[in-house]
Amino acid sequence: MNVNQNYFVFKLATYKQLPVFKEKKHYMLLFDALSFLKNKYKLGLLAYVILPDQIQLVIENMDDTLAVEFTENLKTITRSEIIRILESENDFNTLQELEIAKGKQKYRLWEMKYELEVIDSKEKLESRINLLHQKPVRQDLADSVEAYNYSSAKFYLLDEATAIKVNDYRLLLTT
Numbered sequence: 001m002n003v004n005q006n007y008f009v010f011k012l013a014t015y016k017q018l019p020v021f022k023e024k025k026h027y028m029l030l031f032d033a034l035s036f037l038k039n040k041y042k043l044g045l046l047a048y049v050i051l052p053d054q055i056q057l058v059i060e061n062m063d064d065t066l067a068v069e070f071t072e073n074l075k076t077i078t079r080s081e082i083i084r085i086l087e088s089e090n091d092f093n094t095l096q097e098l099e100i101a102k103g104k105q106k107y108r109l110w111e112m113k114y115e116l117e118v119i120d121s122k123e124k125l126e127s128r129i130n131l132l133h134q135k136p137v138r139q140d141l142a143d144s145v146e147a148y149n150y151s152s153a154k155f156y157l158l159d160e161a162t163a164i165k166v167n168d169y170r171l172l173l174t175t
């Protein structure tokens with residue numbers, strides 16, 4: 001593992017950890033936004049999972065300053081589109097839960113703060129990626145890790161392309 005690289009687990013939860021992402025089109029919008037931002041900021045994405053109430057990524061080459069900018073851009077890109085989709089689906093229950101004080105912004109999609117955990121060893125990197133891929137099974141969203149469509153697990157377990165291109169962390173473990 002290159003000690004000059006920075007590896008992090010990035011987590012961003014939906015407002016009140018509501019299960020907002022329910023439909024394939026919600027996930028596709030998130031995939032597009034994450035792919036765009038990954039390229040914009042030249043981030044190495046090693047693994048990801050998108051759950052109904054959060055996004056978790058294992059990223060290389062991120063620091064606190066970049067994390068703030070990345071998060072604000074992700075929120076901006078996704079908030080209005082997800083809200084528009086929920087409105088078009090007449091998902092008034094979710095919209096009511098996302099409603100905040102009246103004013104400039106009527107709804108809040110994301111929590112204000114993100115979490116950024118430093119990964120400082122090969123063992124921790126592998127462990128965090130495995131835990132990340134297990135989340136859908138532990139939350140009864142899938143019967144197996146590879147059956148969940150909104151994570152990078154298929155890339156690692158079945159050698160299948162995923163919605164967002166990832167850098168193979170196993171190559172880092174051999175150096």
